[in-house]
Amino acid sequence: MTRVAAIIGGGVIGGGWAARFLLNGWNVQVFDPDPEAERKIGEVLDNARRSMPGLSDTALPAEGQLTFHDAIEDAVAGAEWIQESVPERLDLKQKVYAGLQAACREDAIIGSSTSGFKPSELQEVAPRPEQILVTHPFNPVYLMPLVEVVPSDRTAPERVERTKQIMTEIGMYPLHVRKEIDAHIADRFLEAVWREALWLVKDGVATTEEIDESIRMGFGIRWAQMGLFDTYRVAGGEAGMKHFMAQFGPALKWPWTKLMDVPEFNDELVDLIAGQSDAQSGHLDIREMERIRDNNVVAMMRALKAQNWASGAVLNKHDAKLMADAGMVRKAADIADPSQPIVxxxxxxxxxxLDYNGHMTESRYLQAFADASDRLMEIIGCDQDYIATGGSFFTAETHIRHIDETHLGARIEVRTRVLMAEGKKMHLWHEMYAGDKLLATGEHILIHVSLETRRPAPFSPEIAANLKMISEAQAGLDAPEGVGRYVGQPR
Incomplete structure (x- = not known):
């Protein structure tokens, strides 16, 4: 049964939440009195559909159904999760809770996107205060994994755990904030940096562009993958954090910061900041900047996936869930019909x-087919545990035919056949499709080897039995068109 999320408030954050749930297969019901809400959320969704699937190395589930409603009671009907993202006015939020709690399920989770209010403030006049907690995301919600989960003393531990579970299921990293505090955790750091940046601009020390470059070219890269304390621990060298604190701790007493003093927030300062910002990036419209941001975020997080580190580890965990939910075969016993090519x-x-022509570049066809061979190896029993015992497959020969082009966001599927498996050799045939369109074929010869001698070695009995089962079941299929071709052979 498809799960339902209600989005109350469809601005930048609400639209991002809608995309996060929708692209993870939830039905999404939106309430926002803004007559432009449907257009605005549609534009956010366009960006999310373009970028969010690129974080995953497996297909996202089928997109849920998006509906817009003129009344809160209709939007929350049947919703398991309700995300409130209305403007940061406490009286408005409390009024919204009264309306939605009169109509929503009593077991629904009501999360607030608030960046500043504490949950106890949100709960003050609510009919069921225990139902409300803070789930504060970061923009763009459909890409950034962090969500701060902030309960109050009135929030049952079971509701907190369920909140964290749902956030994990849609690919996010729930950070449980153990004590209520204004602005939670992450925004307190951002506010400190923001205040110092305002002083640096006001005092003429740096422009908005120079400050952004100091972050982009320096500590921002380090923080993206290691955070604050681990970065400084490494900076301490072999002696670690204690040495760092001893060396730089006294600097805390030096007048390096004006964080205890705030510049007057007047029209002059606003005009100065806005003018420099316009000069810095005013040649780009907001949708262009969002796409550039999304490209960079996806590329950085995909690099971290390869290392299974930080946000990349969160994405890998979500990929494993997506594969399981989609019923992707992980071992030979799971194959429903071994006589057909295996996805x-x-x-x-x-x-x-992508390459400079805007379509998938040649090397990525090889990667997709290599991933397919790796999956087939896992299915027949040559998984990481087996490889640790000293056996594996080496690729001896590869031939790829490029038949049609494919573009950003296209859902591709590789279907694999075992053409031959005997002695120490495995012959695989891969076909890559986008829907019914054949994009490419890949032909691989793999040799089973001993990792100790680096020489060919017989299959294990389990691998031999699984390969025999698959190859014999598929033996009745017609020989694939193009098998055994050489490079440059006339078509």
């Missing part, structure tokens, strides 16, 4: 797979 890859074409 070994199902994913979207990500941003970093």
């Amino acid at each position: 070994t890859v199902a994913r979207a074409v990500p941003i970093d797979w």
Whole structure:
């Protein structure tokens, strides 16, 4: 049964939440009195559909159904999750809670996107205060994994755990904030940096562009993958954090910051900041900047996936869930019909797979087919545990035919056949499709080897039995068109 999320308030954050749930297969019901809400959310969704699938190395589930409603009671009907993202006015939020709690399920979770209010403030006049907690995301919500989960003393531990579970299921990283505090955790750091930046601009020390460059070219890269304390621990060298604190701790007493003093927020300062910002990036419209941001975020997070580190580890965990939910085969016993090609890859074409012509570049066809061979190896029993015992497959020969082009966001599927498996050799045939359109074929010869001797070695009994089962079941299929071709052979 499709799950339902209600989005109350469809601005930048609400639209991002809608995309996050929708592209993870939830039905989404939106309430926003803004007559432009449907257009605005539609534009956010266009960006999300372009970029979010690129974070995953497996296909996202089928997109849920998006509906817009003129009344809160209609929007929250049947919703398991309700996300409030209305403007940051406490009286408005409290009024919204009264209306939606009169109509929503009593077991629904009501999360607030508030960046500043504490949950106890949100709960003050609510009919069921225990139902409300803070779930504060970061923009763009459909890409950034962090969500701060902030309960109050009135929030049952079971509701907190369910909140964290749902956030994890849609690919986010729930950070449980153990004590209520204004602005939670992350925004307190951002506010400190923001205040110092305002002083640097006001005092003529740096322009908005120079400050942004100091972040982009320096500590922003380090923070993206290691945070604050681990970065400084590494800076301490072999002696670690204690040495760092001893060396730089006294600097805390030096007048390096004006964080205890705030510049007067007047029209002159606003005009100064806005003018420099316009000069810095005013040649780009907001949708262009969002797409550039999304491209960069996806590329950086995909690099972290390869290392299974930080946000990349969160994405890998979500990929494993998506594969399981989609019923992707992980072992031979799971194959429903071994007489048919096995789906070994199902994913979207990500941003970093494109070339200068705007379509998928040659090397990524090889990667997709290599991923398909790796999946087939896993299915027959040559998984990481087996490889750790000293056996694996090496690729001896590869031939790829490029038949049609494919573009950003296209859902591709690789279907794999075992043409031959005997002695120490495995002959695989891969076909890549986008829907019914054949994009490419890949032919691989793999040799089973001993990792100790680096020489060919017989299959294990389990691998031999699984390969025999698949190859014999598929033996009745017609020989694939193009098998055994050589490079340059006339078509």
